[in-house]
Amino acid sequence: MRITYLFILLNIFVFSSCKEQNLHLSKIEGKQIAITDSIENNTEIEAYIKPFRDRIENDLDSVLAYSVDTYTKKDGEYNTAIGNFMADAVYSESNPIFKSRTGHDIDMVLLNHGGIRSILSKGNVSKRTAFGLMPFENSIVVVALKGEQMNAMIDYLSQGKRAHPVSNLKLKIDKNSKVIEAKVNGKPIEKENTYYVATNDYLYNGGDNMSFFKTNDSLYVLNYKIRTALIDKFIKLDTINPVIDDRFTQIK
Incomplete structure (x- = not known):
């Protein structure tokens, strides 16, 4: 009887030991390791x-063009030479890509003042x-907007009064920021028309509170970075000499 009882106990022990155990993570510890110049380089x-x-450095420093002056995003109240150059570069370099894919032309470009770094x-x-x-x-996207959304964009620009880079837009406001003139490609905005506006993915997703982009007919992703468009424009130009013009002005 004692032998049978001992045999049963041994079986219970073996089977309970072989049973799969459920393990749970109960604690995670982290440690910050500072990277300083005290760490020796691996030769x-x-x-x-x-x-x-060296190859990357040489490629980055190879001369593409020449700038006749120094330009900053602070050199104008409603439009700046460098902002105008960037918006125009996005238009000229991305429009052929967009037209080859869709058969349409880009109507205008809108970037953001803070994006000039x-x-x-x-x-x-x-x-x-x-x-x-x-x-x-940031990559270039083209958003199809109806006139109603375009008017929301115009209201945003007129009330914000910042030198957001634009191309193919003529906007004039009075001293109270009321819109006097708003034209795309030289024509007034029509409510029922569809306008193809090139911008960047950051703004399309609501950056700088540009919520008007989200109400749209279509979105076209060009897989073309703004930086790449700038480089392509530099390569095509011998001399860079952008100017402040009348694309966005205020009558005081």
């Missing part, structure tokens, strides 16, 4: 990556210049 790694780094210095212009102006990975 083998440095030697390996040096040719690649550096000055355009007088002197040689390179790919590094483009990375300074647009360090973000």
